[in-house]
Amino acid sequence: METVKLRGGSPLYDKIFKIGAAIAATYVLAIIVLIVVQLVTNSYQIWAQEGISFLIGSDWNAVEGSESYGAAPYIIGTFVTAGLAMLIGVPLSMGIAMFLSELAPKFLRSILSFIVELLAAIPSIIYGLWGLFVFRTYLLNWVETPLNNAFGGSFWLFSGTPFGLDIFTASVVLAIMIIPTIASISREIMIAVPNSQREAAYMLGATKWEVFKMAVVPYSKSGLVGASILGLGRAVGETMAITMLIGNATGQSAFPSSLFSPGQTLSSIIANEFPEASSGSLHMAALIGCGLILFIIAIVINIVAQLLVSRVLKTHQGAVLV
Amino acid sequence: MKKILLALVFMLVLIMPATMLHASAQTQSYSITGAGSTFVFPLMDTWRVQYNNLHSNIQLNYQSIGSGAGIKLLEQKTVDFAASDAPLQPSEQAKAPGVLTLPESIGGITISYNLPGIDKGLKLTGPVIAQIFMGNITMWNDPAIANLNSGINLPAQKIEIAHRSDGSGTTYAFTDYLSKVYPQWKTVVGQGKTVPWPVGTGGPGNAGVANIVKTTPYACGYVELAYVYQNNMTYAFVQNADGNAFVEPTLDSVAADAAAASTNLPAADGDWSKVSIVNQPGSNSYPISTLTYVMVYKDLSQVSGETQDKSQEVINFLNWIIHDGQQYSSTLLYVPLPNSIVKADEQGIAQIQFGGSTVPEFGPITALVFTIAIISIIAVSAKTGLRLVSKF
Numbered sequence: 078m079e080t081v082k083l084r085g086g087s088p089l090y091d092k093i094f095k096i097g098a099a100i101a102a103t104y105v106l107a108i109i110v111l112i113v114v115q116l117v118t119n120s121y122q123i124w125a126q127e128g129i130s131f132l133i134g135s136d137w138n139a140v141e142g143s144e145s146y147g148a149a150p151y152i153i154g155t156f157v158t159a160g161l162a163m164l165i166g167v168p169l170s171m172g173i174a175m176f177l178s179e180l181a182p183k184f185l186r187s188i189l190s191f192i193v194e195l196l197a198a199i200p201s202i203i204y205g206l207w208g209l210f211v212f213r214t215y216l217l218n219w220v221e222t223p224l225n226n227a228f229g230g231s232f233w234l235f236s237g238t239p240f241g242l243d244i245f246t247a248s249v250v251l252a253i254m255i256i257p258t259i260a261s262i263s264r265e266i267m268i269a270v271p272n273s274q275r276e277a278a279y280m281l282g283a284t285k286w287e288v289f290k291m292a293v294v295p296y297s298k299s300g301l302v303g304a305s306i307l308g309l310g311r312a313v314g315e316t317m318a319i320t321m322l323i324g325n326a327t328g329q330s331a332f333p334s335s336l337f338s339p340g341q342t343l344s345s346i347i348a349n350e351f352p353e354a355s356s357g358s359l360h361m362a363a364l365i366g367c368g369l370i371l372f373i374i375a376i377v378i379n380i381v382a383q384l385l386v387s388r389v390l391k392t393h394q395g396a397v398l399v
Numbered sequence: 400m401k402k403i404l405l406a407l408v409f410m411l412v413l414i415m416p417a418t419m420l421h422a423s424a425q426t427q428s429y430s431i432t433g434a435g436s437t438f439v440f441p442l443m444d445t446w447r448v449q450y451n452n453l454h455s456n457i458q459l460n461y462q463s464i465g466s467g468a469g470i471k472l473l474e475q476k477t478v479d480f481a482a483s484d485a486p487l488q489p490s491e492q493a494k495a496p497g498v499l500t501l502p503e504s505i506g507g508i509t510i511s512y513n514l515p516g517i518d519k520g521l522k523l524t525g526p527v528i529a530q531i532f533m534g535n536i537t538m539w540n541d542p543a544i545a546n547l548n549s550g551i552n553l554p555a556q557k558i559e560i561a562h563r564s565d566g567s568g569t570t571y572a573f574t575d576y577l578s579k580v581y582p583q584w585k586t587v588v589g590q591g592k593t594v595p596w597p598v599g600t601g602g603p604g605n606a607g608v609a610n611i612v613k614t615t616p617y618a619c620g621y622v623e624l625a626y627v628y629q630n631n632m633t634y635a636f637v638q639n640a641d642g643n644a645f646v647e648p649t650l651d652s653v654a655a656d657a658a659a660a661s662t663n664l665p666a667a668d669g670d671w672s673k674v675s676i677v678n679q680p681g682s683n684s685y686p687i688s689t690l691t692y693v694m695v696y697k698d699l700s701q702v703s704g705e706t707q708d709k710s711q712e713v714i715n716f717l718n719w720i721i722h723d724g725q726q727y728s729s730t731l732l733y734v735p736l737p738n739s740i741v742k743a744d745e746q747g748i749a750q751i752q753f754g755g756s757t758v759p760e761f762g763p764i765t766a767l768v769f770t771i772a773i774i775s776i777i778a779v780s781a782k783t784g785l786r787l788v789s790k791f
Contacts, residue, residue: 139566140589141488209610240559242600242611325564325601327593339600345564349603352465353566353592355491356474360593 116369122362131366137328139350139360146363148370150331154244154340155374157333158319159312161248166255166312167305173256174263179289190264197257205318208250209242213322216249217241221337237337240324245336247323251315255308262307266300267293299386306382313374316344325349343371428456429709431716435462435469435482437604438568438623439504439691443482445727446720453719457712466568467592473498473694476702479713480695484568485592486671487694497697499667499751501744502690503720505676505734507624507653508573509634509687511612514539514554517633522547522645524638525580525678525686531558531619532577533587534598539617554617561611561620564601566592572689573621576677580686621687624648625732637686640678650734652685658737659684667747668697688734693717700753710753717748 123131127146134147177190221239228235237243274292283291294301324339331341347364354361433443440463447459462469466483473481474495486500510528512521527543530536536543540553563570571592578585588594599620602608608620609630627634627648636645646652660676671692678686695717696702699710721736721744728735736744 136595138589138595139593140591140595141490143589214614238557238559240600240615242602320564320603321607325603326596326599327564327601328595330596330598349565349601350593353467353568355467355488356471357494358490 112372116365116372120362120366120369122359123366126359126362131363132370135329135332137331137346139354141358144359146359146366148343148346148363148367150326150328150333151341151343151346151367152370152374154323154331154333155313155342155344155371157340158244158248158251158323158342159309161244162251162255162312163305163309165249165252166259166308169252170256170259170263170304170308171301173260174267175289177260177264178267179285179293190261193257193261193264195257197261201254201315201318204250204254205321208246208318209321212250213241213246216246221245225337233334234336237335239337240339242322242324242339243337244323244333244340247319247340250318250322251312254315254318255312258311259304259308262304263297263301266297266304269300270296302385303382306378306385309378310375313378314344314371316348320345320348343367343374347371428458429712430458430460431480431709431713432478433459433461433469433480433482433693434464434472434478435694436466436484436568436691437463438466438484438506439463439482439733441731442504442728442733445731446724449724449727450716450719454715457716459716465566467566470495470694473696476696479699479702479705479709480693480717482691482693484689484691485571486674486692488672489670492670492672495694495696497668498694499697499747500669500671501667501693501695501717501721501747502664502736502740503693503744504691504728505653505657505688505736506569506572506691507648507650507685507688507734508569508576508621509624509627509632509648510619510637511609511622511627511632511634512619513612513614513616513633515616517551517553519633519635520647521551521633521635522638523635525576528635528637529577529581529584532560532562532596532599532621533584534560556617559611559615559618560596560599561608561615561618562596562599562601563604563608563621565603567604568592568689568691569605569621569623570594572677573687575675575689576687579675579678624650624653624734628732639682639684640680640686641682641684644682646683646685648685648687650729650732652683653688653734654737655681656684656686656688657690657734658739661737661739661743664740664743667743668750690740693720695751697750698752698754705753707753710751714748714751717751718745721745721748 123146127134131146131148132152133149134145135150136145136147137150138145173189173193177186177193181189217239221241221243224235225237225239229237270293274296275288278288278292319342323341323345325345326339326341327346330339333340347367350360351364354364440461443459443461443463447461450457450459461482464472466481466485469478469481470483470487470491472478474491482503484506487495487498492498510523514521521544523544524547527536527547530543537557538555539558540555545553571590574584574588574590574594577588578590588597600611602611602620605623605626609622609626609632612618612620612622613630613632622632622634626632634648636647638644639646656679657676659679659681664674665671674690676688676690695713699705699713721741725735725741
């Protein structure tokens, strides 16, 4: 057996290591605390001035002298775009993950997984530009206009004038952006399900679908929820692509009245107006207030995700969180 | 561990003289920093290259982060100058007292449209433009438009309005014009870099609006002159202030408007917040135009890192951009300054001075920090028994 020779004062190294690790851990906490302090102090002005109407109001007037701010349309816009993106993205991602982990032949599996992960690495500005210059036209001519012609008069969801720069386009591109994230994590989780589970189900005479339903899903449920929440996190915070595609309405007209009306999200209004807002003004405070709301939404989403995952864990005793 | 520490100390010892050398070599060369307007960035960048060709010791470092952000840096006194599309508002003046406002270029704003089969030259008046952007005139064949354009067969289509989604000097100038020519605009929408648009879709930047107009039939938006020329877009002729002609937006007609306004401009250290050059008299004056500004402290000594010599270089540079620098404007589709404004700028630049004590230079401070760092490392390691040299 080889002996490890420690040279120098080993208690000192230990101390340095402990202090180093503690500093690294404190760093995370300090950043969060500083963010909260900054957001609250810099947006204090808007809460003092507008109070609750900043949350429920829809005025957005930055003209000096008649300033008035309400973030309700942007809060709703954020939830609507993220929700629609999840509605489109999650089933597709689950399908991709299912195919890659359960059905795909081996050679296809590695190629496709690689491509999915490649998609996750594309910067959002590229998705935004592609959406603006290429995808928008197709969506407008092949989806929005026919839907509007067929149902526009009778069904509010498809009413309005299709323009290509609206909540629908933004949500579809957002869905495309979150699919790789959700799909690649879900695939990892499904692959991590032990083969003994599958074999047991096959032994009972289960078909492929039944194996998936009986063995894979219960075992990996919490992980799949977690993967979706990660996607939701990206959807809520996404800025550049949304700013380019959502049409950037402000005030009353930013309330989404149909799929084909321009909207605005919390992050896009910050991206749009922050650079030209004069420092210390009410306008600046309002935009930082939007940041605070976005921050709170992110925290709530994470807490809900934690609760969901732990509940799933409890109901499936014995399941292992991967 | 020991080896790493040893290497670190060696590195510091090597770096120290190098830093001092570097600092002493730099005494002759300066970096002039500016920040602000994205609109002037192409021109600023040309100036950077051309000025560096003439004076190889001067580097211009201009960050196009938006006019508002540029003014913020000016308030914090971390840049030599800021560039802005809109003048300082009273609240900003209070935070940055003693700032000189120097017009450095002129921009024109066009009403651009996408009407299949109709070329440039649709005739519009100020009140009609205002009503289109307020949503009062919604159809292209509205009598108000048709009466001005008797020869043109206007389609019975809805006007798709495109406007800027980001805060912008272009919006500031456009709403300035509409407030002047159609009083109702001032009460309903108002004037500013960001205004509550009653109708339309917002695109980020001039490029964003231009993209919407180009790709959407029956769209109409306000776009900066250079973008319209570069993208071969169609644009309207707008009635001049005299009311006797519809003027095509060109470099000359925008310059004519600015020249007509130059007699009413305040002094460089005056209050510019009310300055507007829209809708000036003259039969060839295109009415929707705006000045863009360079803003610089009258007493440069309050800017961090400024020295007597460097402030002289800043003054030389500013003098160059309003004289020789203007020759690069028209090729980039910026409007060169008329002589009357150049004269006013000269008087403004003459006021720049450098008062108070000099700020310590970077070199000695760095050397001091490194020396203290090395001494403390040696002291700490001696105390704690982290031996730097192994004992054999």
